[in-house]
Amino acid sequence: MAHPATPDRLAVIGVAFEFPEADDWTALTALLRGAGHTMRPMPERRVQDTGLTPTPEDRAGGWIEDITGFDHRRFGLSRAEAELVDPRQRRMLQLAVRAIGAAGYAPAELAGTNTAVLVGGYGAPHPSLFNLLPPEEQRGGPATTGSLHAYAAGRISYHLDLRGPAQVVDTSCSSFLVALHEARWKLARGESDLALVGGYELVLGAVPRHSAAADDGLGVLSATDRCRPFDAAADGTTHGEGGGFVLVKRLADALRDGDTVHAVIRGSAVNQDAGRSTGLTAPSPLAQGEVVAAAWRDAGVTPSDIGYVEAHGTGTKIGDPIEIQGLAAAFGPDFTGVRPLSSVKANLGHLGCMASFAGLVRVLAQFRAGEVFPTAHFTEPSELLALDTTPLRVADRVEPWPATDGTRVAGLSSFGLSGTNAHLVVEQGPVPARPDDEPAAERPVVLSAPTEQGLRDQLRALRDVVAADVSGFDLAAASETLTVGREHAAHRYATAVHDGAGLLDRLDAVLHGKGAEPVKPGALVLAVGDLRDADLDALRRQALTSPRFADALAAAEAHLPSDTWNPAQRALMWLVGAQAVLAAAGVAADLVLAHGLGKAAARVAGGVPVAAELDALTEPGPAVAPRTRRRSTRRSRPGASTSSSSTSRRAARCPPCSPDAPPPWRPPRPRPCATSTSRAATSTGPRSSAAPRAAAWNSPRRPRPRNTAGRARPPLPRSPRPQRPGPPRPRSGSTTRSSPSRVMS
16 A cells, blocks of 8 residues: 555454453443452462462552463464463463454454564563573473563464564553554554554562562552552552453554444654653653644644543652643643543553553543543542642543543553653544344354353353343344354354344343253264366366465465366365365364265375375376275374264265355354364364465455444454363472463363
8 A cells, every 4th residue: 555644543443351350341341430449469369370479578469360271272382382481472362362353353364464463562570481480491492482572472473374563562661552653653554454462461470579678679669559640648559460452453444344443543652751851760741741742633633622531640759740740731721621531550550561551441441431430549639730730630430421523532641661652542433323224134143162161151141242232233243243253162052043132032042941052062074075077267266255265276286287287186176175164164073084086185184285185196097086995984094084883973065066066155264173173184284384375366365344334243252261171280399480370271
């Protein structure tokens, strides 16, 4: 695309977050509306999992309870390798996938796309997992790559096959907001089409203590373990943990593709205190005022457009008055109104590099509620603020947030200890139009989860969403998102209904034992037979409907030009492509019955290079491979011919094997299920780097547009994390060097 003069407005289309006691919108809104907080001693479960020894001097903080659970199979990692990956990087992988799913896309739909990953630099001065490992375990390469900050972004790009820039941005407290600012420019310059921006903060190792020897040396930590921004009793900030990701896209592209737009990033600015401050760690009111004013100019807003300010608000006696002074300068002497401000640090503590992410999520929660939430721990303003001379007041109660010209606009500040300042202007996303009256067509609804209990949780969550607005529930959008915008796990429930009322009845019936129980996975048999020939044009037409079919043809084309394929080779590629389509749909066979060319296709699905099978068919001969004697079902070689007399297995056939048949339903492109129990492997495994994507039928992809009628997706339940299978296994040895990541579900 052409380089625009200024960055485009960005749409936030996906959000995923995890904070203590609040990892969904309902829990977070309740916490913020009630002026609650998450400060507490280190949770007992985490103490047991990590082998820590509590002391009376331990600081309270916003601690995450479980930092060990991780589904390593989901990302193709061995347990041994996953145990050497820093817990923050493991959490980032999971939350990146959640953010993509929250946008209504299956992660595989973004595979191979020009999606950037920008991560806030975490940790310092706290140790990484590498620092906590015994010396003998530090010598391995996985231990090194498991904790290097650069891999925080690169790991996500690798596992999700995202091919845009992958970078870690570290400006201390302002890291996330600076990363989001950089993402705007990457999308504006055409470097990327989407961007995942986020990160995760944890305090590993020993619990921070109140003793003078364990103090941060900067005087910013509260002696009472309570952050009281702008309050007369403010004495510093507190530790907080958590994080998440946002998936952003050019606003024009999001509206074109029918994405739900949670918020619009209208403008941003970044600057540096430099020599204007009185010290390296001291803030500058002049620099802060300038960066706020610059962001407002970039967004094209005036002070009167700003309805709320989410402040940096650390609760320090120096930082808070300086921030108020800078904001007052940005509003200017001519502004006559008064605007509320607050800081989420009062609720969650200081999340370090992800502090501004927590602030952004608070702003989004207030957009959703149409309210301004109160500031936790606030009783009266500090006299040092001199609020009477400014156009600002501290939010001290739940109050309506009136929409100006149909929308709400907020300013979000983040000031790094490094002197790097950032400010963002965020506007509430457009309210989606209610769907037009349409014929009541029957539509499928599919839910899945790794466990049976997880599936029941999904059923309850969807039931609550539908019940909240039965008549307004957009079944068409929900059906599309839940069927092709999700990776489907082993435990599934499916139904077909005409409207929201019908769906509610079905869900109530299942949940209360009046309907069919969710189907438990059974054995799946895949039968792959012979095919005389397949027209090359039919192959190419099929490739246009399925990216995985196209990938299979591209790999074969790289070895042998398609116009030289003989009938047997063309037939083989139809069968290979058909199995790739099944794998993309999440179909993993427990048993493969194959003969003739079907055996060759099964071998390719099991990992044998397609080039070898094509070469085996180059000699003149019959179009159909010679039949061989059927072998034992216990033969372990991939693709071996097998048989079974069991009547309990259900047979599943490939998509239509006739070139004249209509193209099959186009599935998403998930990676093969890591938990497959198939004895005759049908997954293709990692894509070979030698397979080009430049074949004529395989043009570069961008995420498939959704809901082209302009619908916004309703909020739908996400797949839960797998439940922990048993009690935790704390590490033995020194309690202060114990690894907080060695126990995983």
